[in-house]
Amino acid sequence: MTYSYSFRVTTVRLFGLARLLTIWRASVYKLVFLELLIYCLLYATGSCVYRFALSQTQKKLFEKVVVYCGTLENVLPLTFVLGFYVSVVVQRWWSQFMNIPWPDRMMAYISALIPGLDEATVTLRRTLIRYLLLSEVLLLMAVSAPIRKRFPDVESLVQQGLMTNQEYELYTDEKVPHISSKYWLPTHWCAILLGRARREKKIKDNFSLTVLLNELSTYKSCLGTVFSFDWISLPLVYTQVATISVYGFFINTLLSRQYLNHTSVRAEFGPEVSAKYAIDLYVPIDTLLQLFFYLGWLKVAEQMLNPFGEDDDDFECNFIVDRNLKVGLYAVDGALRREPTLQRDVWWQSGDPRLSYTEASEKFAMADGWFGSAANIAVPSIAPTDSTASRINLLPGIPEVTPLAGAVDGDNDEEDGEDNDEDNDEEETGSRVGRRLSLLSRSLSHGREASAADFEAATSAAEAGRRLPPLLHELKKPA
Template identity: 45%
Template sequence: MTVTYTSKVASCKGFGCFWKLLLRWKGSIYKLVWPELLFYTFLYYTCSATYRFVLDEKQRRTFEKVSIYCESFIDLIPVSFVLGFYVSIVVQRWWDQYMSLPWPDSLALFVSTSIHGQDERSRLMRRTVMRYVNLTELITLIMISPTVKKRFPTLDHLVEAGFMTSNEKKIFDDLDAKTSHPKYWMPLVWAGSIVSRARKEGRIRDDFAVKTIIDEINRFRGLCGGLLSYDWISIPLVYTQVVTLAVYTFFLGTIMGRQFLDPAQNIAKHTLDFYVPIFTLLQFFFYMGWLKVAESLVNPFGEDDDDFEVNWLVDRNLQVSYLIVDEMHSEHPELIQDMYWDEIFPQELPYTVAAEQFRREPPQGSTAHIEVPEPDQEFLPLLEEMDDEEDLQEERVGDVKVDMKNGTQAIDIMKKTGSIGSSISRMSSQTIASRKPSMLSMLMQKVKSGSHENMRRRSSKPLGSTTSMRHMRKQRGLMRSASRMSSSSQVCQSPESVARNPTILTQVRWDYIKRSFSY
């Protein structure tokens, strides 16, 4: 019963594609509105004829006052707001009900794939599981759809149609005697028991397949329960009543308020006298059509033109279920190489002459047209490298100053010690970032502690002594090598890579041993 017109509006050309749909009758707004529109027109012209030909002058003046009064207050009824909000709720509910329709295709695929065997018992298990699934859906639709109820009014009709056996009908009758609650779920319980038995008999080879089938059965039951919930819980009746009363009260008021009055009375907004209220009739057509749309979609399982084809759905689901689990079970075409086997994938698929106009280039990113000049593609130097070069220059200047005067050697050593400390601090931060202690960081800590200890010892000796000068030279060479190693490790290598380099470790250890034995 669903009216489909998608093929008619596939392309919009000219003045639009909806014009070709206006003359269709089935499922149209004309089919829904024409009784109310005809009755409204009859009432309107009855009042108009009474005003023009039946009433005397005094009664006409009274009629005109009533008409002006109705015209002033009918706009206080919020028809557009109330009706628009109500229709939006109904349309959303209508689509949600369609999405809740249970389809057994996925479950049939799982059953056909998981329950193995070509013998009669395996085939019987697969077909019985799918028969129970379709029986559950049919019982659910019988409870909510008048068209399906008229087709299968009793359980005997289900037995005669092949959905149920006499033994299963007896079980349902016994349950009906015990409780009046819906028992649409009972066939799914039987289907789950069959799946468990197939696992025990080895026809299902693993527990994961059993879980997959049971989960799909539970999902199917949830969809059937959702359809029953939509049938049980409707849009609140008070809202439906408010919408209906608002629309009908509004147009009852327009029967008097939209009358054409005598222009000789010089009444405001009544300077013209027409016999056909064109815009009033259009307003009735649109508002009443809006209400009729809500009335036809509030229950899509009825007998309206746009209601769901539930009887077709029952036939289709049973046929497809048996086709998947029985006719096509363990069957597939012969495995052969496809025509693109040697080239892995097709470079381009062919187009027909009719489809050539739809050939398009593959979509690209929005920055595909931006080209960066080659000179601008070079990376800028990092700030840490520039800082390391400045530290090396300061160390060289400090070395020259140390050789100039003996009196300033201690001061330069203090500066050099601070420079080494800053280098070691930067290297320590990088070592902490790697979260693993290395041999180089331990050596740096020892060099730093040794330099402070030597400065403390030298402070008690005269600067001009030969021993002090020898210690200073050795300390300066050790600091210079440690500084170079620190800067090179920051710029070129990580602390871990330096620790793994045997040449660098050997040099550091030898400098440390010479410094230790010099005392």
């Protein structure tokens, strides 16, 4: 099943990835060697027929067919089709793994929110975990060949202890809708048990019940997603297009890559066409490399289309089931009976807690820490200039900002009957006053003390605009 080579590539070293080429299990050689062998036999047969079995007239016709097939090699966008197809398949493959349900979060919530070591409470917790695992096994029985071989029918679940006889009768009851897989039923039993536990005060409040039900819903959502991936496959037409492109290309190369008599082709088609036949390569190395790459690319997608099968890189579903059973039951029972006692940590009296390094790991220590890539950039101090103030005739010493039009509104809404010219003058004056007051406000907000000249300039500007905004009432004139 899944082959992990992570340890082999933990550190970059000389020919690090090249050493992986010697691995047979889960390798590209294992996937393509049969097709490669068949191709070599067919190619050799065609070459022998051309060299030894055809007459001169037949050879001329064969050469024309070979040259014509050579013009078709660049018709198919093989790299584009394969690249996009494999990309979609890999994304789908990883999404399926990320949606495999794990009971770890649920068993932590059950342990914390349903306390107690009496037999009834422990039985409740263990039953909840068993129902979660039962629903997962029922799902995997529907989508995974290895799990189906391990649990061929529902009766085998009773024999294995995942389901009781009473639960089997309820599961196989004719009243239960059977239009699809019934993996959802044990999770429904979980919800019923949680509701009963709340009524019996084993769950102390409604909030705890809500937390458990929300986590149960997340678990059920993962089950449904995995089932949907099995139901809704990648469109068959897409897979067919990629497959036909690859195999069509190599069927074409069985003819287009055949060696032809250089002199005959030169006389018939000219030197440009005959140049590729100048050397008689009994083994078409370049063609075999293309076969290896393109067919290997396609086989990668084929292996990832259904990761719940029996290929070398398919998911270890049997391990997942065994692990979840052991960990889940221990977490809600055995772990609660063996809680560690609270003790002071070894750094209780230390203001600088540290962990030591071994000699092998000391070189990886990061002594200075990390403060950000821009933390050590030296920035010169920024001093305000008078050029902006003198240019737009604003308060001296206050940096330029974007004018805030409308910061101080005119009296147009309050003074009815004035003509349009007066309104425009008031709007212009109000805008100028607003700019001065907003600049003064920004200066004060940055901790700059306003001078008497600043205050008087702002006041005179406000009087010129025939209004005093509320900002002036908050300013305190310096002594």
